Amino acid sequence: MSAPINRQIVLAARPVGNPTESDLRVVEREVPVPGDGEILIRNLFISLDPYNRIMMGNANSDAVAIDIGQTMTGATVAVVEESKNADFAVGDHVVSMLSGWQEYAVSGGWDLRKIDPEQAPPSVSLGVLGHTGLTAWVGLTEIVDPKPGGTLVVTAAAGAVGSAAVQIGRLRGHRVVGVAGGQEKSRYLLDVLGVDAAVDYKATDFAEQLARAVPDGIDTVFENVGAFMLEALLPHLNLNAQIVVSGIMSQITATVPPAGPDRVPDLLRAVLYQTLTIRGFALPDYLGSFPKFIAEVGPWVADGRVKYTEDIVDGFEAIPSAFIKIFEGRALGKVIAKIA
Amino acid sequence: MSAPINRQIVLAARPVGNPTESDLRVVEREVPVPGDGEILIRNLFISLDPYNRIMMGNANSDAVAIDIGQTMTGATVAVVEESKNADFAVGDHVVSMLSGWQEYAVSGGWDLRKIDPEQAPPSVSLGVLGHTGLTAWVGLTEIVDPKPGGTLVVTAAAGAVGSAAVQIGRLRGHRVVGVAGGQEKSRYLLDVLGVDAAVDYKATDFAEQLARAVPDGIDTVFENVGAFMLEALLPHLNLNAQIVVSGIMSQITATVPPAGPDRVPDLLRAVLYQTLTIRGFALPDYLGSFPKFIAEVGPWVADGRVKYTEDIVDGFEAIPSAFIKIFEGRALGKVIAKIA
Numbered sequence: 001m002s003a004p005i006n007r008q009i010v011l012a013a014r015p016v017g018n019p020t021e022s023d024l025r026v027v028e029r030e031v032p033v034p035g036d037g038e039i040l041i042r043n044l045f046i047s048l049d050p051y052n053r054i055m056m057g058n059a060n061s062d063a064v065a066i067d068i069g070q071t072m073t074g075a076t077v078a079v080v081e082e083s084k085n086a087d088f089a090v091g092d093h094v095v096s097m098l099s100g101w102q103e104y105a106v107s108g109g110w111d112l113r114k115i116d117p118e119q120a121p122p123s124v125s126l127g128v129l130g131h132t133g134l135t136a137w138v139g140l141t142e143i144v145d146p147k148p149g150g151t152l153v154v155t156a157a158a159g160a161v162g163s164a165a166v167q168i169g170r171l172r173g174h175r176v177v178g179v180a181g182g183q184e185k186s187r188y189l190l191d192v193l194g195v196d197a198a199v200d201y202k203a204t205d206f207a208e209q210l211a212r213a214v215p216d217g218i219d220t221v222f223e224n225v226g227a228f229m230l231e232a233l234l235p236h237l238n239l240n241a242q243i244v245v246s247g248i249m250s251q252i253t254a255t256v257p258p259a260g261p262d263r264v265p266d267l268l269r270a271v272l273y274q275t276l277t278i279r280g281f282a283l284p285d286y287l288g289s290f291p292k293f294i295a296e297v298g299p300w301v302a303d304g305r306v307k308y309t310e311d312i313v314d315g316f317e318a319i320p321s322a323f324i325k326i327f328e329g330r331a332l333g334k335v336i337a338k339i340a
Numbered sequence: 341m342s343a344p345i346n347r348q349i350v351l352a353a354r355p356v357g358n359p360t361e362s363d364l365r366v367v368e369r370e371v372p373v374p375g376d377g378e379i380l381i382r383n384l385f386i387s388l389d390p391y392n393r394i395m396m397g398n399a400n401s402d403a404v405a406i407d408i409g410q411t412m413t414g415a416t417v418a419v420v421e422e423s424k425n426a427d428f429a430v431g432d433h434v435v436s437m438l439s440g441w442q443e444y445a446v447s448g449g450w451d452l453r454k455i456d457p458e459q460a461p462p463s464v465s466l467g468v469l470g471h472t473g474l475t476a477w478v479g480l481t482e483i484v485d486p487k488p489g490g491t492l493v494v495t496a497a498a499g500a501v502g503s504a505a506v507q508i509g510r511l512r513g514h515r516v517v518g519v520a521g522g523q524e525k526s527r528y529l530l531d532v533l534g535v536d537a538a539v540d541y542k543a544t545d546f547a548e549q550l551a552r553a554v555p556d557g558i559d560t561v562f563e564n565v566g567a568f569m570l571e572a573l574l575p576h577l578n579l580n581a582q583i584v585v586s587g588i589m590s591q592i593t594a595t596v597p598p599a600g601p602d603r604v605p606d607l608l609r610a611v612l613y614q615t616l617t618i619r620g621f622a623l624p625d626y627l628g629s630f631p632k633f634i635a636e637v638g639p640w641v642a643d644g645r646v647k648y649t650e651d652i653v654d655g656f657e658a659i660p661s662a663f664i665k666i667f668e669g670r671a672l673g674k675v676i677a678k679i680a
Contacts, residue, residue, distance in 0.1 A: 060605070062613040227605045227613075240670045259598015264607055265400070265567045271585045271620040272566075273402040278618040280611040 004031040007316055008071045008102035014057035017255045018327040023056060024072070024320045032106040038283070039107050041078035046101055048124040048335040050076065050249055056250045059252045061315035072101035075131055077115070077122045085109045086287045093117045095125045100320060103339065120301070125336035128164050128234055128301055128308035129294065131283060135246060136164035137293045138286045140172065141319055143279050149171030150219030152240075155229050156249055157195070159186040159326075160334035165222045165246075166193050167306045168297065174220065177213045179229070181269075181329050188332060192307060201229065210236065220244075226251045231263050237274050247281040309333025347656055348411045348442035354397035357595045358667040363396060364412070364660045372446040379428045379447050381418035381516070385652075386441055387466040388663045388675040389414065390589055399592045401609040412441035415471055417455070417462045425449045433457045435465045439657060443679065460641070467674035468504050468641055468648040469538065469634065470621060475502035475586060477633040478510065478626045479562055483619050484582035488513025490559030491578075495569050496589055497535070498525040499666075500674035505562045505586075506533050507646045508637065519569070521669045528672060532647060541569065550576065560584075566591045571603050577614050585620040593667055614677045649673030 005028050007161060012025035029338045034040045055073055057065030076099040080092040087109055088094070094112040099105035100184065115125045127133065146152060152169040156162040157178030166189065168174045178189035186198035197213035217238035222327060223230055226248030237243075270276055300306040311331050313322040316339045325331050345368050354364035374380045395413055396407030406413060427449055428434070430555045434452040436498040439445035449486035455465045467473065486492060492509040496502045497518030506529065519539045520528035526538035528658040537553035540546065548570060563570055566588030577583075609618055640646040651671050653662040656679045665671050 060609060062609070071623055162661075223608075226608045227602075230608065231602075231604060245608055248605070248608050248612055251605045251609060254605070257601040258605055260598075260602055261600040262571075262600055262602045262603050264571060265588070265591045265594070266600055267604055267607065268563075268566045268570065268585055268588050269400060269402070269591060271618055272588055273620070273622075275620045275622050275625070276618075277620075278616075280613070280615045280617075282613075282615050285615070 006031040006104040007103055009055055009070050009319055010071050011066055016058060017052055017253045019324055021320045031104045034082055034084050034106045037085050037108060039080055039085050039109055040082040041094060041096060041107060042081045042104055043076040043078045043099055043217055044338045044340045045077040045123045045126055046339060047075040048327060048337060050247060053252055060254055061252060074100050075126055077125055092159060095130060095138055123310055123312060123336050126336055127160060127310060128306060132160045132334055133164045133297055134290060134293050135161045135283050136168050137297055138166055138289055139244040139246045140165060142286060142289060144220060144246045145282045146174060146220040146242055151175045151177060151216055152213055152220040153177045153218050153233060154222040155179045156224035158188055161246060162224055163193055163333055166195055170194060171300060171305060222246060225249050227258060234266060234270050237270055240275050243278045311335045313337050346442055346444040350409050350411050351396055351406055351661055356398060357593045359393055359396060359664055361660045371444045374422055374424050374446045377448060379420055379449055380422040381424050381434060381436060381447060382421045382444055383416040383418045383419040383439055385463045385466055386677045386679060387415040388677060390587060390666060393592055400594055401592060411481050412439050415466055417465055433462055434472060459608045463650055463652060463676050466676055467500055467650060468646060472500045472674055473504045473637055474630060474633050474648055475501045475623050476508050478503060478629055479584040479586045480508055482504040482626060482629060483584045484560060484620045486514060486560040486582055491515045491517060491554055491556055492560040493517045493519060493558050493573060494562040495519045496564035498528055498672055501586060501675055502564055503533055506535055510534060511640055511645060562586060565589050567598060574606060574610050577610055580615050583618045651675045653677050
């Protein structure tokens with residue numbers, strides 16, 4: 001009898017710009033064996049996130065990329081197959097932050113969080129009730145602290161984090177404007193997520209759409225795009241506006257430096273005269289906020305006030321193409337691969 | 341007997357770039373007469389600040405400029421000449437936030453703060469123990485909250501606000517690096533203000549001087565310069581670095597847009613991956629902090645731990661040329677005109 005096989009997706013080449021299928025490769029290895037205190041998990045769902053692109057390298061980031069040949073990192077929902085750790089039993093469902101793009105993984109347990117698959121579809125623990133929703137919630141509560149009633153602009157608003165931020169913002173009493181690319185996403189923002197206004201940044205009248213959408217200016221920006229997008233929002237920022245930088249999607253796949261003139265002076269002028277606050281954050285620093293996040297957002301998801309859209313692809317083989325479409329603007333909501 | 345004369349300096353033309361003498365004009369008007377509840381003050385010292393340039397217009401700011409023909413605004417130290425307000429007596433020394441560049445002014449009293457000319461030279465109330473010192477203190481305490489022991493970089497460090505920020509930072513336990521233009525200012529920073537390292541941004545080896553001055557990176561920036569300066573500091577910023585934007589001296593007199601490429605993406609990348617905080621502030625929002633500021637900084641000035649350099653010019657006629665030299669980098673410390 002041959003040893004059981006663990007399929008993995010590894011980094012084959014560092015992408016230039018958008019990732020392509022040839023940057024990834026499927027390899028087959030033996031299923032690892034847990035040691036004392038360890039748990040063997042079998043992944044059921046794999047989360048595909050913009051952050052994965054950063055970890056591939058050449059991504060205009062300061063993050064240390066994974067090595068060529070290394071398994072792609074990322075969060076999964078899994079079931080415990082074998083346990084030598086008293087905290088986990090065979091059959092437990094867990095979220096793993098570190099298992100990555102493979103069928104099996106061994107964990108020491110500290111990155112696992114048990115979930116009840118009867119309470120909500122397990123995939124949700126990777127999206128609106130997982131690190132995705134937590135990112136949106138932390139950004140709008142612990143990084144900046146906007147007063148209800150003001151205008152909140154969320155960019156990449158139809159993406160996984162953006163669509164959570166839009167709805168959390170709405171339920172916290174803000175007037176919410178979602179910016180996304182294409183008419184289909186604008187309709188999604190208006191009809192499904194219930195934004196007060198939607199702006200299509202790919203439209204030729206983007207500037208006019210934006211101006212009409214924020215007649216009272218902008219008090220808070222939840223920024224996922226960066227570069228040209230923040231520059232477009234700049235003239236509309238109100239006094240004491242707060243900008244949380246959660247992502248810079250448009251920048252991580254850029255291959256040429258942006259054209260001049262340099263807009264840093266414009267930005268600093270706004271910082272000074274509009275007394276802006278601009279803050280970045282890294283989710284790993286805020287994992288301790290998970291209980292507070294779940295206490296507020298959990299009931300909203302349970303009773304349908306926060307909706308979530310999942311773009312679930314089927315099968316391990318579907319991962320590369322599903323991942324790539326995130327960067328081509330063809331994904332709506334949270335992209336997840338169901339592999340078992 | 342002719343009516344007493346009040347000389348005023350009014351805005352004659354909006355400057356293009358650096359201000360020139362022809363942008364200002366001396367006019368003679370009658371000394372105003374205080375009404376019920378009002379006070380007539382005679383100005384003794386007039387504060388000359390970079391902010392005055394912004395109020396002249398064409399200054400790449402969003403501030404509403406004064407009108408052509410209007411008296412230049414600004415803080416003064418004055419003596420009460422006539423009082424119809426029970427809170428002020430003839431002979432009282434006061435700081436006025438609003439009297440502006442003229443010999444006499446009438447005040448309703450709310451912008452006046454009494455000072456004791458025996459306790460410290462009255463001019464100090466315009467500098468290190470006035471709005472100048474308060475700007476430095478608020479920036480380093482209420483806008484950002486740096487931990488002692490880290491590296492603080494102050495730009496335009498030999499200027500009035502900068503030299504206060506340098507010393508407050510040092511006494512609050514930071515390693516302080518001052519950036520200024522020219523060797524003379526570097527020596528002043530090292531020998532008089534006691535910085536840990538001085539960097540001459542006009543030197544051909546500015547980048548190397550900066551790198552040597554911050555071997556452990558930068559934790560806090562007190563920014564007075566903007567544009568190229570912040571861009572030069574960017575690669576040295578540590579994780580969680582905080583940037584307080586107190587001024588953008590290099591930008592307010594700029595007459596052409598900066599060359600490309602656009603560095604906003606670089607800045608946002610740093611915001612995200614270094615989890616930066618960038619904040620601007622406006623001093624009028626923090627005047628209530630004056631007592632806390634004086635409680636901490638007052639004793640430091642009294643016992644000589646905080647030094648101040650005043651560039652005091654003599655006579656009302658000297659105001660325009662003294663003001664102009666601030667923008668030519670020829671001022672050291674606080675520029676004040678002694679007019680009586």
